[in-house]
Amino acid sequence: MKFRLLTPGPTPVPEETLLEMARPVPYHRTPEARAVLREVLEGLQYVLQTKNDVVALTSSGTGALEAALVCSVPRGAKAICAYAGRFGERWHKIWKTFGVESIPVTAPPGRAVTAAQLERALADHPDAVAVCAVHSETSTGVKHDLAAFGKLIARTPALFIVDAISSAGALELRTDDWQIDLLGTGSQKALMMPPGLAFLSVSPKAWTRIESVQAPAFYFDLKRYRAKLKDPDTPFTPAHTLLRGLQVSLKRIREKGITNIWQECSRLAAAARAAVQALGLELFADPPAEGLTSIKVPAGTDGLQLLSKLEKQHGLKLAGGQDELKGKIVRLAHMGHIDYFDVLAGIAGLELVLMELGHPIRPGSGVAAAQHSWAGC
Amino acid sequence: MKFRLLTPGPTPVPEETLLEMARPVPYHRTPEARAVLREVLEGLQYVLQTKNDVVALTSSGTGALEAALVCSVPRGAKAICAYAGRFGERWHKIWKTFGVESIPVTAPPGRAVTAAQLERALADHPDAVAVCAVHSETSTGVKHDLAAFGKLIARTPALFIVDAISSAGALELRTDDWQIDLLGTGSQKALMMPPGLAFLSVSPKAWTRIESVQAPAFYFDLKRYRAKLKDPDTPFTPAHTLLRGLQVSLKRIREKGITNIWQECSRLAAAARAAVQALGLELFADPPAEGLTSIKVPAGTDGLQLLSKLEKQHGLKLAGGQDELKGKIVRLAHMGHIDYFDVLAGIAGLELVLMELGHPIRPGSGVAAAQHSWAGC
Numbered sequence: 001m002k003f004r005l006l007t008p009g010p011t012p013v014p015e016e017t018l019l020e021m022a023r024p025v026p027y028h029r030t031p032e033a034r035a036v037l038r039e040v041l042e043g044l045q046y047v048l049q050t051k052n053d054v055v056a057l058t059s060s061g062t063g064a065l066e067a068a069l070v071c072s073v074p075r076g077a078k079a080i081c082a083y084a085g086r087f088g089e090r091w092h093k094i095w096k097t098f099g100v101e102s103i104p105v106t107a108p109p110g111r112a113v114t115a116a117q118l119e120r121a122l123a124d125h126p127d128a129v130a131v132c133a134v135h136s137e138t139s140t141g142v143k144h145d146l147a148a149f150g151k152l153i154a155r156t157p158a159l160f161i162v163d164a165i166s167s168a169g170a171l172e173l174r175t176d177d178w179q180i181d182l183l184g185t186g187s188q189k190a191l192m193m194p195p196g197l198a199f200l201s202v203s204p205k206a207w208t209r210i211e212s213v214q215a216p217a218f219y220f221d222l223k224r225y226r227a228k229l230k231d232p233d234t235p236f237t238p239a240h241t242l243l244r245g246l247q248v249s250l251k252r253i254r255e256k257g258i259t260n261i262w263q264e265c266s267r268l269a270a271a272a273r274a275a276v277q278a279l280g281l282e283l284f285a286d287p288p289a290e291g292l293t294s295i296k297v298p299a300g301t302d303g304l305q306l307l308s309k310l311e312k313q314h315g316l317k318l319a320g321g322q323d324e325l326k327g328k329i330v331r332l333a334h335m336g337h338i339d340y341f342d343v344l345a346g347i348a349g350l351e352l353v354l355m356e357l358g359h360p361i362r363p364g365s366g367v368a369a370a371q372h373s374w375a376g377c
Numbered sequence: 378m379k380f381r382l383l384t385p386g387p388t389p390v391p392e393e394t395l396l397e398m399a400r401p402v403p404y405h406r407t408p409e410a411r412a413v414l415r416e417v418l419e420g421l422q423y424v425l426q427t428k429n430d431v432v433a434l435t436s437s438g439t440g441a442l443e444a445a446l447v448c449s450v451p452r453g454a455k456a457i458c459a460y461a462g463r464f465g466e467r468w469h470k471i472w473k474t475f476g477v478e479s480i481p482v483t484a485p486p487g488r489a490v491t492a493a494q495l496e497r498a499l500a501d502h503p504d505a506v507a508v509c510a511v512h513s514e515t516s517t518g519v520k521h522d523l524a525a526f527g528k529l530i531a532r533t534p535a536l537f538i539v540d541a542i543s544s545a546g547a548l549e550l551r552t553d554d555w556q557i558d559l560l561g562t563g564s565q566k567a568l569m570m571p572p573g574l575a576f577l578s579v580s581p582k583a584w585t586r587i588e589s590v591q592a593p594a595f596y597f598d599l600k601r602y603r604a605k606l607k608d609p610d611t612p613f614t615p616a617h618t619l620l621r622g623l624q625v626s627l628k629r630i631r632e633k634g635i636t637n638i639w640q641e642c643s644r645l646a647a648a649a650r651a652a653v654q655a656l657g658l659e660l661f662a663d664p665p666a667e668g669l670t671s672i673k674v675p676a677g678t679d680g681l682q683l684l685s686k687l688e689k690q691h692g693l694k695l696a697g698g699q700d701e702l703k704g705k706i707v708r709l710a711h712m713g714h715i716d717y718f719d720v721l722a723g724i725a726g727l728e729l730v731l732m733e734l735g736h737p738i739r740p741g742s743g744v745a746a747a748q749h750s751w752a753g754c
Contacts, residue, residue, distance in 0.1 A: 003401065010402045010617070021618070022399035024380065025387045025571045027694050058573055059436050060613040063596045094595045188614065194402045196435055196573050196616030216593040218471045219440045237437040237565065239573030239616065240387070241398070317404050 006346045007319040008138050008166050008292040010188040010195055011336040014249060017192060021245040028240040029233070037232045040243050043250030044199050047168055047191070047258060048183060050175035052201040055225040058239045061165040061186030064198035065132075066094050067220035068161050068182040072130055072206055074213045075099035079130040080121050080158070082106075082113040082144065085137035086322055087163060095132075098216060103128065109140050109325060110284045110294070115148035122156055129209075130159040135167035138189075139322050141285035141294030141331060143171065150178035159206055165189060169253060170291035170335035172262045181206040187242065190265075190291060190335040192249040196242045202226075265290045268334035268343055271373040275347040278369030279354070279361060284329045291335035295350075296328065301359055303327035309353045316349040340374055383723045384696040385515050385543050385669040387565040387572055388713040391626060394569060398622040405617040406610070414609045417620050420627030421576050424545055424568070424635060425560060427552035429578040432602040435616045438542040438563030441575035442509075443471050444597035445538050445559040449507055449583055451590045452476035456507040457498050457535070459483075459490040459521065462514035463699055464540060472509075475593060480505065486517050486702060487661045487671070492525035499533055506586075507536040513544035515566075516699050518662035518671030518708060520548065527555035536583055542566060546630060547668035547712035549639045558583040564619065567642075567668060567712040569626040573619045579603075642667045645711035645720055648750040652724040655746030656731070656738060661706045668712035672727075673705065678734055680704035686730045693726040717751055 005012045026033065037056065044054045057063050069091060073079050079100050081092040084107035095102035105121045107113045113133070122128065131153050133144050146162060153160040159181040167173055168183075169190030175183050181203040187193035202210070202222065210222050218224075224235040253261060269290040273283055276295050284294035297303035303320060304327050310316040321329040330350075334343050347366045355361045382389045403410065414433065421431045434440050446468060450456050456477050458469040461484035472479035482498045484490045490510070499505065508530050510521050523539060530537040536558040544550055545560075546567030552560050558580040564570035579587070579599065587599050595601075601612040630638060646667040653660060653672050661671035674680035680697060681704050687693040696708040707727075711720050724743045732738045 003403075005402065005404060007404050009614070010405065013402050018399040018401070022395040024395070025382065025390050025565075026380075027382060027384050027696075028387065028572070059440070059596060060615070062613045063436070066596045097595050097598075098593060186614070188402075194616065194618040195405070195614045196619060216475060218474050219436060219443050219597070221474075236439045237386070237563070237572045239571065239619070241571040242573060242616070319404075 001315040003315045003317065004342055004345055005317050006333050006338060006342060007317055008189065008331055008333040008335070011190070011192065011333055011338060013192055013194055014252060014337050017245045017248045020248045021241045023244070025241060028238060033240060034232055036243055036247055037234070040246050040250060041232055043254065047250070047253060048173060048175045048201050049177070049258065050201045052175065052203045053226070053229055054199055054201045055222065055229070056234060056238060056243065057198045057200065058196065058236070059198050060195060061184060061198045062090065063220060064184035064186070064200045065091055065163055067217065067222055068184050068200055069094050069132065070098050070217050070220060071210045071213060071215040071222040072159055072161065072182060073100050075216070077101065077129045078103065078125060078127050079132065080105055080125060080128045082118055082131065082133040082149070084111060084113050084140065084142055085109060085134070086139040087165070088134040088137055091132045091163060110142060110286060112142045112144050112287055115145055115152060118149055119152050122152055126156070128158050130161055132161040132163070134163040135173065136171060136289035136291050138166040138292070139325070141288050141292045143287050143289035146180065147178050150180060154179045159209055166291050167289060169261065170265045171289055175201055187246060191246065192252065192336045193242065193246050196239045197246060265335055267374065268340060269293060271340065271370040272332055272334055272343050272347065274373035275366035275370040279351065279366040292331050292333045295330045295332065297330060298359055301354070301357055303330065306330065306353055306357065309356065310349050314349040314352065316346055318346060344370055378692040380692045380694065381719055381722055382694050383710050383715060383719065384694055385566065385708055385710040385712070386563070388567070388569065388710055388715060390569055390571055391629060391714050394622045394625045397625045398618045400621070402618060405615060410617060411609055413620055413624055414611070417623050417627060418609055420631060424627070424630060425550060425552045425578050426554070426635065427578050429552065429580045430603070430606055431576055431578045432599065432606070433611060433615060433620065434575045434577065434597070435573065435613070436575050437572060438561060438575045439467065440597060441561035441563070441577045442468055442540055444594065444599055445561050445577055446471050446509065447475050447594050447597065448587045448590060448592040448599040449536055449538065449559060450477050452593070454478070454506045455480065455502060455504050456509065457482055457502060457505045459495055459508065459510040459526070461488060461490050461517065461519055462486060462511070463516040464542070465511040465514055468509045468540060487519060487663060489519045489521050489664055492522055492529060495526055496529050499529055503533070505535050507538055509538040511540040512550065513548060513666035513668050515543040515669070516702070518665050518669045520664050520666035523557065524555050527557060531556045536586060543668050544666060546638065547642045548666055552578055564623060568623065569629065569713045570619065570623050573616045574623060642712055644751065645717060646670060648717065648747040649709060649711055649720050649724065651750035652743035652747040656728065656743040669708050669710045672707045672709065674707060675736055678731070678736055680707065683707065683730055683734065686733065687726050691726040691729065693723055695723060721747055
């Protein structure tokens with residue numbers, strides 16, 4: 001049976017990237033290795049639409065966010081954490097772990113924190129030295145309005161820190177235009193890579209702050225990464241084979257063009273959502289991020305059985321809900337190396353399994369609606 | 378030109394491991410992914426000769442050591458750091474960064490800290506709650522006598538923390554017999570893998586300490602890793618393709634047998650050193666670790682030019698010295714997937730380049746001495 005990975009991370013990796021990573025391992029402290037790193041960092045600046053420095057870390061995306069949060073906000077200071085799901089809540093927990101007074105600004109699962117909420121929080125806490133927000137909350141599929149957040153934060157001395165782990169390379173993301181100071185992402189989402197690498201863009205304003213903070217960090221001490229940026233290198237042994245793979249995937253992104261990718265991702269999202277609604281199912285996220293579609297499991301249907309049948313009978317690996325959303329939602333990714341026909345396969349599988357589970361479905365209504373949407377008619 | 382990687386990390390990766398990592402990326406929260414992790418952790422217990430828990434981190438080896446040092450020793454406590462080179466000094470710096478009073482016990486480059494030195498330090502600092510030592514100091518090629526250290530430390534309440542980054546899978550290492558509480562290693566040395574993964578074995582005594590410490594750590598918080606060990610999983614997205622590659626490399630190690638590997642590594646070291654001495658060159662490390670041979674660059678020879686010619690003319694990538702040892706030593710690795718004939722190639726190349734640089738060499742004397750040693754005559 002053919003396997004299709006349709007989870008919002010990891011996502012499928014192009015064959016040419018996989019084969020690049022199967023090449024013999026070179027030494028990593030050479031001009032050739034630095035050239036690979038340079039091209040990767042420049043490629044990431046393009047993806048993130050930023051002139052800011054980008055640093056590469058060998059860790060999951062959480063490592064990049066920990067570096068951003070801990071290196072820019074000292075113990076005892078106050079910061080605002082806007083979150084609406086499991087991943088955003090993690091950044092709040094990191095600040096609390098490191099003795100930062102983190103003010104939570106939250107929304108219920110499936111909804112987003114609004115600009116109005118953030119505006120109030122900023123007014124209530126003028127002494128907040130940073131604001132953290134999640135672009136695409138992978139656990140629910142919700143999108144936050146970073147452009148609006150950025151405008152509000154730029155009026156204050158606070159740094160704007162963003163988790164773009166499942167958004168970079170999928171949905172419109174303008175780091176510089178939106179005045180984002182620290183933006184973290186990971187390799188295994190829309191960047192078309194296996195997990196293992198994480199990245200952080202750092203604005204001049206953020207560097208100034210970071211240089212003034214005595215951070216409880218060593219491996220994640222951003223000053224060490226900055227010191228290696230000129231002829232780019234890394235302070236610790238990097239996952240070099242992954243960097244080389246990323247070089248190949250980034251070439252693909254450049255060839256396609258980042259705005260074209262955002263547009264395609266948006267069209268994929270529209271097609272998936274048209275299908276879901278044509279099937280009489282409900283969308284979970286409002287407003288939704290373009291990289292994934294979260295679907296409510298219909299009443300009377302066993303969500304875990306649905307996912308299991310999709311995988312075991314049809315080779316379609318979708319993600320479920322996490323924690324209190326377990327069994328209640330299904331998450332279908334459409335980013336990175338997942339194309340329209342993969343999404344169509346996901347929708348077709350969903351139709352087949354829902355029918356089998358006795359849910360009233362008109363076969364073909366989902367895929368037809370997706371096709372209508374994709375064809376633009 | 379054929380390329381031969383002979384540096385003490387990264388080291389060459391077997392083709393079957395490389396190809397495993399080129400397979401399509403699966404989802405990492407599945408019974409199949411947990412089975413991979415379980416086999417990897419059991420394989421590492423075998424390599425490290427321990428019944429202790431082993432946790433896997435996505436980071437360089439430094440990350441594993443940071444986790445060990447920071448999670449087991451609270452800010453304000455006192456600890457002893459035995460070091461004789463760049464890597465050991467790093468662990469001392471980590472403790473200082475996190476507010477631990479780290480007592481340095483050192484030896485000059487090329488020499489090792491002795492058990493007598495450690496005994497004195499333990500007597501002078503009975504309040505030390507941990508001792509950190511490096512097994513094989515990769516920067517100089519020196520070996521520390523962990524068996525002797527372990528006996529001394531076991532008489533005290535201190536934890537014994539070991540950097541086995543370039544020793545695990547190369548030289549004799551008996552975690553349990555030597556009473557090592559926390560032992561960290563990395564993927565890219567004798568484990569025959571690219572960089573990107575790090576591992577830590579944790580004794581019950583260490584877990585008790587760790588549970589009592591409020592560590593300034595999140596990504597490196599070992600409590601989070603412990604909580605996932607039962608049906609083994611990881612608290613953060615792991616570099617799953619690397620774990621799968623390691624599964625293949627560990628199978629090779631099990632098939633060969635760890636004591637056979639130690640023995641072969643020791644024979645390789647003897648052959649390399651016989652060659653070096655037959656060439657009239659001086660060995661740098663005393664006592665030397667079996668995974669690499671450090672050779673003094675002879676007076677009048679440009680060490681950087683020597684390395685450059687080895688690489689550019691002969692495809693032989695050896696490592697030089699770091700920091701103050703730059704240009705002064707050459708490091709030839711013999712661990713992991715580097716076999717006798719690779720070492721012989723390294724020695725042959727060294728002869729050729731030394732001759733070219735005008736150093737008086739009797740051609741063939743090095744390779745003949747290696748051959749004598751290897752043949753056991």
